[in-house]
Amino acid sequence: MHHIIKYRWLIIAVSIAVTVGVAGFLSEISVESDLKSYFPSKMESMVATDRIEENFGNQDIIMILFEKKDIVNPASLKRVRQVDRHLNRVKGIRKTTSVFSANYIYGQDGAMIVEPAIQNIPEDKKGMEELEVRLMKNDLVKNIVVAEDLGSTAIIASLADNADEDTVFAGIQRVLEEFPGNETVHFGGLPYLRQQMNKDIKRDALILVPIALLLMIIFLYFVFREWRGVLLPFMVVLLSTVLALALIPMVGWKFYFISLLVPIMLIAIANDYGIHMIAKYQEVNASGNGMTMKEISVLIARKLWKPILITGITTIAGIAALLAHTMIPARQMAVVAGIGIVAALLYSIFLLPAVLSFMKPSHPVKNLEKKKQVKRNLLNRLSYYTIRNRRRIPVVTVVVTLVIGAGIFFLKVDSNEENFFPEKHPVKQASRLINAHYGGSENLSIMFRGDMLDPELLQRIDGYEQMLLEEPEIDLVMSFPDVIREISKALYEQSEEMYDRIPPSRNAVAQYMALYNMNGDPENLDQLVDFNYEYAHMIIRINSVGNKEVNRIIGKIRTITHDDPNVAAIGGYGFVRSQFANQVVRGQFYSLGIALLIVFVILASIFKSFQAGIVSIIPLGISIVVLFGIMGLTGVRLDAATALLSSVMIGVGVDYTIHFLWRYKEERQQHRPRKEALITTLTTTGRGILFNAFSVIIGFLVLIISSFTPIRFFGILIVISIFSCLIGALVVLPALVLSFRFKFLEPRELEEESQEEKKLLKAI
Secondary structure, three states: OHHHHHOHHHHHHHHHHHHHHHHHHHHHOOEOOOHHHHOOOOOHHHHHHHHHHHHHOOOOEEEEEEEOOOOOOHHHHHHHHHHHHHHOOOOOEEEEEOOOOOEEEEEEOOEEEEEEOOOOOOOOHHHHHHHHHHHHHOOOOEOOOEOOOOOEEEEEEEEOOOOOHHHHHHHHHHHHHHOOOOOEEEEEOHHHHHHHHHHHHHHHHHHHHHHHHHHHHHHHHHHHOOOHHHHHHHHHHHHHHHHHHHHHHHOOOOEOHHHHHHHHHHHHHHHHHHHHHHHHHHHHHOOOOOOOHHHHHHHHHHHHHHHHHHHHHHHHHHHHHHHHOOOHHHHHHHHHHHHHHHHHHHHHHHHHHHHHOOOOOOOOOHHHOOOOOOOOOHHHHHHHHHHHOOOHHHHHHHHHHHHHHHHHHHOOEOOOHHHHOOOOOHHHHHHHHHHHHOOOOEEEEEEEEOOOOOHHHHHHHHHHHHHHOOOOOEEEEEOHHHHHHHHHHHHOOOOOOOOOOOOOOHHHHHHHHHHHHHHOOHHHHOOOEOOOOOEEEEEEEEOOOOHHHHHHHHHHHHHHOOOOOOEEEEEOHHHHHHHHHHHHHHHHHHHHHHHHHHHHHHHHHHOOOHHHHHHHHHHHHHHHHHHHHHHHHHOOOEOOOHHHHHHHHHHHHHHHHHHHHHHHHHHHHOOOOHHHHHHHHHHOHHHHHHHHHHHHHHHHHHHHHOOOHHHHHHHHHHHHHHHHHHHHHHHHHHHHHHHOOOHHHOOHHHHHHHHHHHHHHHHO
16 A cells, blocks of 8 residues: 555656546436337337327327316417417428317218318307317317316427427427417427426526535534545546446446436435545544554555445445346446446545655544443444444344334235426426326337228227227327228218217218218328328327236236237337336336345355354344335335436445444454453444445435435435334344354354364363
8 A cells, every 4th residue: 555655646646647538528418308219129119109190100199288167268268279380380390280280070050071170260159169068069179188187288289200309399389489369378298298307407506516525524514624635535426427327428328317316326325435534544543552643644544445346336336236127227326337437446545645654743632542432322322222232222123113014915016207306307397287177198019911991890899999998098080090980970870770889880981981082181081090091090098007906907908808810019108108107117126136245245255154154244134124125104106216226325325334334344353352342342433334324315415405306205204214124224233233143144263163172171
């Protein structure tokens, strides 16, 4: 470690050069807000959805909702008509559907007439009342573009392939400003979700990171009471965070919704190693041994490089377990955060002592001076409490863990981006309106291939539709047979047998469509049937977006369409979300298991004891059970963000166990009695552990002001998890080492004496 002093100028110069060299890449970071990019494109649901879009175009739609107590009034309808007309001129919008373009099919004098649902806007009260009746009788309009309670109407904009969504929304905003009104305007649809996510990701990045850094500065000064205790750990955090974030654009990756966790993780975690170094510096400086700053710098580096390296490796190992996750952003986060922590390790072990060696000695911290040491401070009291209750603590811990852990049975999974936003967010407000009056915001699709003029096939599709409408979560199903039945209503009286029926012959179906094409616009049906009548598309809207319900409906679709040769694909964004949620759960268990296994192997190897691996993961196991139990009991769902909790917690939380066991073993190697070794460990290394844990807690606490609900919950739950790991390391683990004699912690001479004693007893 003397090389640190010898090459300190070189260490500082290289560190600065690396940071300056990569900092320029930060401006090239681009945001990715599409959930489809979270998983490989070969996932079944995405392959099927892509096939459907090949035949029926881009399924991404924007719903523009105009809400007013009585939307059917002249002023509101005129505004909607003007907006609808001008939206069709916006670049990137392929077509729009509204009450002015949706079909109204009816019969008159034995002929079928197809015309827009609203041709002329009445000016008198009687005309408006007749229009309301006409709209509510039209199944091609009701709950599709007009709510049944007449409290809102929608314009549905279909986007062209490869449309620039920024340009589209800018155009929509211009049109709405050009035609103002007193209706409340809401937006729905995936493009709008992506726009809002993109906006809020940038907002969070600009707000959360500076606040986290500011809180860290305040915390460091509060615990160390000197500016070197602030500047040196902060230097490590800043340099390692810049390096890690610059890596994202350097390798061509995107900044995802969950990537917001990376800078906060590094601010919280990279700080820890510097905290232990400064805590050790203050401990040595308070001893009054007259060492120079160069000597102190070398001493703390020599004393702490091993435990810091070990804790860093285990943290990296815990986070690296995310490489086994099926989510692409989770794997990328593992790489970026891992490299950031490696940088923090190197900066802490080499750069921090190098910079410290140039500084003048500070005044010793009063309560660390041996003469003035406070004998009954928090950690001292904690050590005596643990000694007195060493038998009771493990029992209470098991009981509490089992009680809280019962909440695991209530844990639910969520993959709907709408739930990423708080209840008062415009996205959620629009979602509630769509779920209540427009069939639901979650879509599933079934694509059929065959002769779509064949009445037997049409009746089979219609049968599927009726069976799906039996599900309470499904309020709306749209399919080609609906159009055929609507035409039959126009051609026959309600008393006739063929009213609201699919005709029995192919020729009759063909005649229906010939009549329609002569009177209406075939393009109005392009989402339900293709031009050649070879493919048909069933659109299913779900009003409940829980993963359990969506999985059940997908299961029912698979069951009722089993062995149907005409079913070409089952897809839709609801299916993508469902598989996304299933992959999140699978990835959670993979990464959790791998993280625990890696930590066990590393610690068993370091302490050269299988027993050490078991003992070390006890606090982690308790924290994991408590974490998932709390999530189940409080209704916090497992989603794209919270699914990463356990791996991050393991990577961070194991540090406290390592620091405790490392120092306790050192004390025991000096043949100090176990109680004395415990008190010394908790009152010295315990201080660094406590500072370490609270720095992580404060670092992650800033997440509670995020724009995204899952990120907020991640912040709250990681705080609970770290506190649980802290209790495990400072209370539960000390009670265990006092209650049980673990060989890997005992002095070798005592181990040998114990073995000899056993042999002697055996011989006797």
